[in-house]
Amino acid sequence: MTATQERAVALEKGPARVAPLLRVTGLSVSYAPPKKGVGLGTGAALTDASLDVRPGEIVGIVGETGSGKTTLARATVGLVRPAAGRIEFAGQDMGALRGRALRDFRRSGQVQLVFQDPLRSLDPDLTVAELVREPLDVAGTLPRSERHERVADSLRLVGLDPETMLGRRPRELSGGQRQRISLARAISTRPQLLFCDEPVSALDVSNRNLVLSLLDRLRTELGLAVVIIAHDLSSLAGIADRVAVFYRSRVVEQGPIQAVLERPAHPYTGLLTASAPSVTQVDRLRPDQLRPEPGARDWPVHGACVFAARCRFAHDACVEQPPSLPLAGDREAACHVAGEWRAQLTTDHRPDTEES
Numbered sequence: 001m002t003a004t005q006e007r008a009v010a011l012e013k014g015p016a017r018v019a020p021l022l023r024v025t026g027l028s029v030s031y032a033p034p035k036k037g038v039g040l041g042t043g044a045a046l047t048d049a050s051l052d053v054r055p056g057e058i059v060g061i062v063g064e065t066g067s068g069k070t071t072l073a074r075a076t077v078g079l080v081r082p083a084a085g086r087i088e089f090a091g092q093d094m095g096a097l098r099g100r101a102l103r104d105f106r107r108s109g110q111v112q113l114v115f116q117d118p119l120r121s122l123d124p125d126l127t128v129a130e131l132v133r134e135p136l137d138v139a140g141t142l143p144r145s146e147r148h149e150r151v152a153d154s155l156r157l158v159g160l161d162p163e164t165m166l167g168r169r170p171r172e173l174s175g176g177q178r179q180r181i182s183l184a185r186a187i188s189t190r191p192q193l194l195f196c197d198e199p200v201s202a203l204d205v206s207n208r209n210l211v212l213s214l215l216d217r218l219r220t221e222l223g224l225a226v227v228i229i230a231h232d233l234s235s236l237a238g239i240a241d242r243v244a245v246f247y248r249s250r251v252v253e254q255g256p257i258q259a260v261l262e263r264p265a266h267p268y269t270g271l272l273t274a275s276a277p278s279v280t281q282v283d284r285l286r287p288d289q290l291r292p293e294p295g296a297r298d299w300p301v302h303g304a305c306v307f308a309a310r311c312r313f314a315h316d317a318c319v320e321q322p323p324s325l326p327l328a329g330d331r332e333a334a335c336h337v338a339g340e341w342r343a344q345l346t347t348d349h350r351p352d353t354e355e356s
């Protein structure tokens with residue numbers, strides 16, 4: 001049985017019952033030297049982040065630009081070295097890999113990244129055949145005689161015809177075709193884990209749906225685990241199994257996507273869902289219900305809770321004591337009043353109700 005078949009069999013048991021393929025625990029990354037007394041300092045790109053990804057699972061990571069989403073992907077593939085924490089991939093402690101072992105891991109293509117802008121990430125001088133074959137040549141694990149067939153297979157898996165595509169160059173392709181070439185290139189090594197950084201943000205609606213349903217199909221056919229990085233929740237609804245919400249370098253909420261979208265537990269997630277009209281919620285929220293009231297007290301940006309300065313429900317404990325994550329079941333939210341703030345909304349902040 002091939003590794004891909006083993007992963008597909010494991011997937012049939014259901015992602016939640018399979019051991020994590022990727023386990024990130026307490027991961028912190030800083031792009032600037034830490035300052036005395038302020039932890040990782042102003043260069044903190046990721047702070048104490050924990051996340052599991054299981055085989056065959058699609059996990060969405062959502063947050064604003066600079067919230068730490070891409071840094072998590074870069075740290076996982078060994079492009080940045082963590083300041084603290086642990087990354088385990090397929091049971092292997094990635095922090096223990098050094099020198100040749102780390103190089104070999106990167107070249108193996110077990111974890112692949114798909115970048116946001118295929119036009120910039122694909123070499124314009126190479127043909128599709130060369131682009132899709134390149135990771136195979138770097139990995140060197142597949143005999144040369146089998147690489148051409150693997151390239152053709154990978155193109156077919158992303159819905160492209162090898163006959164018409166192999167000789168073309170990126171500028172001769174549409175935006176949707178280029179993104180699918182990026183995917184074909186990423187899956188050519190048959191990775192176990194795929195990080196897709198804003199894979200549909202540059203595409204029109206029809207290509208966006210096509211690429212998302214393609215990712216859904218690939219995770220089933222190849223037993224792939226997929227992490228989709230996005231800045232809006234609506235692109236993850238209907239495809240991700242779970243979601244992790246990042247805010248200012250921290251994971252502030254995570255859980256099964258349906259539960260998080262319908263009943264966000266963290267006020268920031270509430271604000272995101274309220275700002276995405278296409279997202280279905282149990283009680284529809286409005287952004288103005290969640291923003292601080294005019295004249296409300298100013299809370300420090302660098303307090304214990306990173307969201308305090310924008311939070312309508314901030315109180316003294318929020319700047320003094322770091323909010324913890326665990327909630328009931330498999331949900332987590334870094335908020336002292338996780339989920340409970342909704343009760344305050346229904347009594348105090350429903351202008352429609354108050355006026356009637």
Ligand code: SF4
Nearest residue numbers: 305308311318335336
């Ligand atoms: S811990 Fe406090 S400031 Fe932070 S999100 Fe919760 S209520 Fe708001």
